[in-house]
Amino acid sequence: MSHFQNLRIPMKSPKTPPSTSKHSPPATTARQPFAVFPELCSPSPVRLTVWCKSLLFNGHGYTVFDDADGRMVFRVDNYAHNWREEMVLMDSAGNALLTVRRCRKILRLMESWEIYKGDIQVANMAGLQVPIFRATKDMGNSSCSVSIVPRVGGEASGYWMSWSPDKDWWSKIYRRPAADDESIVAEVSRKLGASKKALLDKDVFTLTVQPGMDQAIAMAMIMITNSMR
Template sequence: MMKIHPIQSSPVEASTGEGKTSTYLTTEKKSFTIWMRSLVFHSKGCTVFDSNGNLIYRVDNYDSKSCSEVYLMDLYGEVLFKFQQTVGLFKSCKGDNSTGTRFTLRKNFKISPRSSSSSYKVIMGSSKDDVQSCYKIVSRGLVFTIEDGSGRLMAEVNKKQSDISGLEFGEDILTMVVEPQVDHSFIMGIVIAYSLLKCKL
């Protein structure tokens, strides 16, 4: 069977660093549909569409027994982010792209006994210094939000519902709403890292 292999370069600037712009930067609130399935037969992954039904992102993991190295690609198969998981007691997932954006996602173990939610912190760069934690995921079951360091909402992911009847789809079909002036390729990178840690890919 023919396989689609990722290309190890990206023509877009998906960095969140200062002085760099991104072709994925939102000018208004945008909605995406995440289908936690690969379009490639017998492959794990996910497929992401915009509000017009156009394919935007995809993840295809041909080795269903291993997700130690996963790629987030655009519709042309060009790599936007590469992800690697660390094993051990405190699991984490590292993501990086060709423009220099690097982050590590790991669970925040500061547990509040009164809270039913869990949180994950995004540490920018290669340092393990918690001061560099600029973003966080707050999870409440299937719903989770991505916030910046000041608590500003950047994106929300929820189960997708039908616009007409309010009918819910399966748990593998999600809606991601990204706020204005946010790089949605970077947000998608955080979502993929989170899904890997949650064993959803």
């Protein structure tokens, strides 16, 4: 647990309402990003600390904390050796929010992923197998296109993710189609330590989510980009 101790997450009370409060609707803008969980949309930017480790012994996954108050927001726990092929994003209580599943490569030239709401295993038993997102990436390309599965009569939209092939952790998520130049909805970077001069371990980074963006969707996209690297 030495990595966990190095996070040094502040435990003071936040000055703003928690980002998951049902009484804090997203700020009104001309065009809001698509949200699966409106209660996970904040009216102000949210900074999350993502630790690429599971809290379970010998487990694989992620543990995500809110920088404002140090509380756990998300977790991913898996014991399988190929755990990146299918991951379930859960809240701090262990409730399944999203399932991220890798699809077969298309002619070895393209990678494809699908995101489902809840636990896909439970959804399969109930006969509900429709993904809410599909992500595709051409081999050798350092960007990924994420499309929302359109509903009947719905408008085609989605996101575009770009990351640096030269840096361990640097990624941006853009809303598509972009209404203006300020279309970045989330951004990832290596996390600085308490001194603000030294980076923490390579498995610790900061996820900044912009107002109105679903934090669960942003985290699921980061899980996909990490698996695509």
